Amino acid sequence: MKFNRKKFSDEILLDLYKGILKPRMVEEKMLILLRQGKISKWFSGIGQEAISVGSTMALDQDEYILPMHRNLGVFTSKGVPLNRLFSQFQGKLNGFTKGRDRSFHFGSKEHYIIGMISHLGPQMGVADGIALANKLKENDKVTIVFTGDGGTSEGDFHESLNIASVWNLPVIFIVENNGYGLSTPNSEQYNCKSFADKGVGYGMDAYTIDGNNILEVYNSVSEIKKDIIKNPRPVLLECLTFRMRGHEEASGTKYVPDELMEKWAQKDPISNYENFLIESNVLSIEEINSLKSEIKEEINKSWQVADDENILSANLDTEINDIYKLSKSEQINPGNNLTNKRLIDSISDSLKQSFEKHDNLIIMGQDIAEYGGVFKITDGFVEIFGKGRIRNTPICESAIVSAAYGLSINGFKSIVEMQFADFVSTGFNPIVNLLAKSYYRWSENADVVVRMPTGAGVGAGPFHSQSNEAWFTHTPGLKVVYPAFPFDAKGLLNSSINDPNPVMFFEHKALYRSITQDVPDNYYTIELGIGNIIKEGEDLTIVTYGMGVHWASEISNEIEYSIEILDLRTLIPLDKEIIFKSVKKTGKAIVLHEDCMTGGFGADISSLISEYCFEHLDAPVLRCSSLDTPVPFSNNLEINFLAKSRLKQKIIQLINY
Numbered sequence: 001m002k003f004n005r006k007k008f009s010d011e012i013l014l015d016l017y018k019g020i021l022k023p024r025m026v027e028e029k030m031l032i033l034l035r036q037g038k039i040s041k042w043f044s045g046i047g048q049e050a051i052s053v054g055s056t057m058a059l060d061q062d063e064y065i066l067p068m069h070r071n072l073g074v075f076t077s078k079g080v081p082l083n084r085l086f087s088q089f090q091g092k093l094n095g096f097t098k099g100r101d102r103s104f105h106f107g108s109k110e111h112y113i114i115g116m117i118s119h120l121g122p123q124m125g126v127a128d129g130i131a132l133a134n135k136l137k138e139n140d141k142v143t144i145v146f147t148g149d150g151g152t153s154e155g156d157f158h159e160s161l162n163i164a165s166v167w168n169l170p171v172i173f174i175v176e177n178n179g180y181g182l183s184t185p186n187s188e189q190y191n192c193k194s195f196a197d198k199g200v201g202y203g204m205d206a207y208t209i210d211g212n213n214i215l216e217v218y219n220s221v222s223e224i225k226k227d228i229i230k231n232p233r234p235v236l237l238e239c240l241t242f243r244m245r246g247h248e249e250a251s252g253t254k255y256v257p258d259e260l261m262e263k264w265a266q267k268d269p270i271s272n273y274e275n276f277l278i279e280s281n282v283l284s285i286e287e288i289n290s291l292k293s294e295i296k297e298e299i300n301k302s303w304q305v306a307d308d309e310n311i312l313s314a315n316l317d318t319e320i321n322d323i324y325k326l327s328k329s330e331q332i333n334p335g336n337n338l339t340n341k342r343l344i345d346s347i348s349d350s351l352k353q354s355f356e357k358h359d360n361l362i363i364m365g366q367d368i369a370e371y372g373g374v375f376k377i378t379d380g381f382v383e384i385f386g387k388g389r390i391r392n393t394p395i396c397e398s399a400i401v402s403a404a405y406g407l408s409i410n411g412f413k414s415i416v417e418m419q420f421a422d423f424v425s426t427g428f429n430p431i432v433n434l435l436a437k438s439y440y441r442w443s444e445n446a447d448v449v450v451r452m453p454t455g456a457g458v459g460a461g462p463f464h465s466q467s468n469e470a471w472f473t474h475t476p477g478l479k480v481v482y483p484a485f486p487f488d489a490k491g492l493l494n495s496s497i498n499d500p501n502p503v504m505f506f507e508h509k510a511l512y513r514s515i516t517q518d519v520p521d522n523y524y525t526i527e528l529g530i531g532n533i534i535k536e537g538e539d540l541t542i543v544t545y546g547m548g549v550h551w552a553s554e555i556s557n558e559i560e561y562s563i564e565i566l567d568l569r570t571l572i573p574l575d576k577e578i579i580f581k582s583v584k585k586t587g588k589a590i591v592l593h594e595d596c597m598t599g600g601f602g603a604d605i606s607s608l609i610s611e612y613c614f615e616h617l618d619a620p621v622l623r624c625s626s627l628d629t630p631v632p633f634s635n636n637l638e639i640n641f642l643a644k645s646r647l648k649q650k651i652i653q654l655i656n657y
């Protein structure tokens with residue numbers, strides 16, 4: 001292996017040596033601990049340390065790095081205390097996730113490390129968001145994100161590189177090309193000569209370097225960093241290396257030919273660098289030995305601290321309450337100036353006033369800038385708030401949601417407009433895995449609102465009409481808000497934007513322009529999680545939300561019974577008390593929603609009523625939902641599909657029970 005020291009001082013060469021030695025020695029210790037059953041499995045970076053260490057040391061301490069599962073060297077090079085690392089691997093409190101996540105699924109914001117979730121891919125979009133925040137702050141910082149060669153087959157790789165390129169984001173995408181993705185060799189993973197070729201496809205500079213040569217890594221990243229600070233843009237850096245151990249520790253490497261192992265063993269990044277330092281008279285063997293004993297002592301002492309720490313015991317309240325970041329929800333009352341507004345206007349109002357209130361608020365979505373969005377909710381916003389904050393995105397839901405998380409990490413609030421709620425399916429992964437689990441996993445809140453133009457009744461067929469709120473009510477960590485009226489929409493959206501947690505905000509498309517209400521002109525908030533009785537009655541309660549509220553109102557006016565209508569307004573958190581109070585009063589309940597029946601949110605409400613109001617019920621709880629089919633296009637089919645067509649009959653059935 002050839003090392004070129006360029007103009008690097010002895011001091012730098014030595015620092016790099018200390019840097020690369022540490023993760024190797026930590027892993028060697030962990031191998032012993034694993035055999036003793038004292039530590040859980042992890043993903044070995046042995047043989048790949050030059051990439052983690054060389055690139056981390058080329059950045060400033062306050063520049064973010066987003067490592068993957070083989071990058072222990074990022075943690076050690078950023079100075080993460082070893083005892084905390086060991087506590088993390090033992091699932092103890094002094095780790096980084098309160099025992100809630102394992103191996104390298106953690107970050108440490110004080111060290112500017114943002115850890116991965118298990119899913120390969122989203123890290124790269126998160127890096128885009130962090131880099132976008134840096135760019136907006138004009139702070140001349142670069143961001144590094146890692147991926148394995150296998151991870152580049154995920155769509156997120158394509159989406160994130162594309163966004164970074166279109167937005168000229170200062171990100172270095174490091175592809176650690178180590179020959180295998182679990183047992184799959186590269187020849188079955190991708191079909192291009194080198195990743196540098198892929199960079200060209202995304203319109204960015206891309207290089208391939210020897211990832212086992214720490215000087216080459218350090219020098220390349222330093223040069224790229226200098227360059228992209230001058231001229232912000234992303235760069236793809238492929239680092240050639242090899243995975244010397246099994247996919248996860250103890251899983252073996254039977255499927256790797258011996259010749260390959262032998263060839264790469266010759267290229268070990270540490271022994272080669274060590275030899276170079278000795279030959280260049282930068283280090284003597286005695287100095288190496290003394291350095292190694294110093295590190296060994298640090299490792300052993302740190303391990304003892306972690307090992308002495310108590311095993312975690314579970315506390316129910318702590319677990320349940322750590323789903324959301326607590327925030328003081330400031331309630332701002334509506335003033336007296338009212339204007340008659342459609343739902344769409346009240347949402348637009350909320351956004352505009354929230355942009356004025358929060359100067360760190362960004363909105364991202366397809367066609368939302370000059371075009372104003374397909375529903376025209378952000379029409380005219382670019383002129384007022386500028387292209388920096390009102391951002392058209394390429395058509396890539398997943399990486400944009402991940403980028404929103406990156407913005408949140410780096411000090412911004414963001415709103416993502418799904419063009420239609422249906423398209424959230426291609427952004428589903430980061431919502432349910434990244435945003436939802438973040439606070440619970442490592443106390444990092446995701447300050448993101450995802451706006452969801454939802455629902456049927458507009459003849460738009462199976463892919464532009466779905467009700468998919470139950471996809472999200474099922475996922476702990478998200479809040480789910482679903483207003484039915486312009487007044488509620490404005491107040492609830494303002495509160496959702498103020499809330500530091502991820503909120504899925506549903507807006508019914510068929511209500512956008514079909515209903516109006518007097519809405520306060522001033523900014524105001526409505527607390528999340530509070531339902532509203534919109535019509536009092538005695539004979540039965542209809543528990544509903546969104547379009548269901550309007551169906552219930554319409555049909556209850558057509559019949560002579562006294563019906564109480566409860567508009568939930570927020571599904572998560574759910575106002576259970578208001579449901580129970582109403583049902584205990586009327587003794588009969590229909591749970592109505594536009595979503596299909598099976599697995600719909602109504603199933604939970606129905607179950608809660610049965611469990612908590614059983615003695616007060618005079619009849620079984622009925623559910624009135626749309627059919628368990630996709631949403632059909634043709635008018636009569638759609639009418640037949642929707643729950644409304646069965647509501648009157650359900651009411652009569654229940655009254656006559």
Ligand SMILES: Cc1ncc(C[n+]2csc(CCOP(=O)(O)OP(=O)(O)O)c2C)c(N)n1
Nearest residue numbers: 070118119120148149150151178180181182
């Ligand atoms: C979306 C997703 N699919 C599958 C996996 C399971 N998995 C974890 S690591 C891995 C191999 C990754 O290969 P590569 O990106 O090359 O990284 P390496 O492990 O070689 O460092 C797989 C398949 C996962 N974590 N996430």
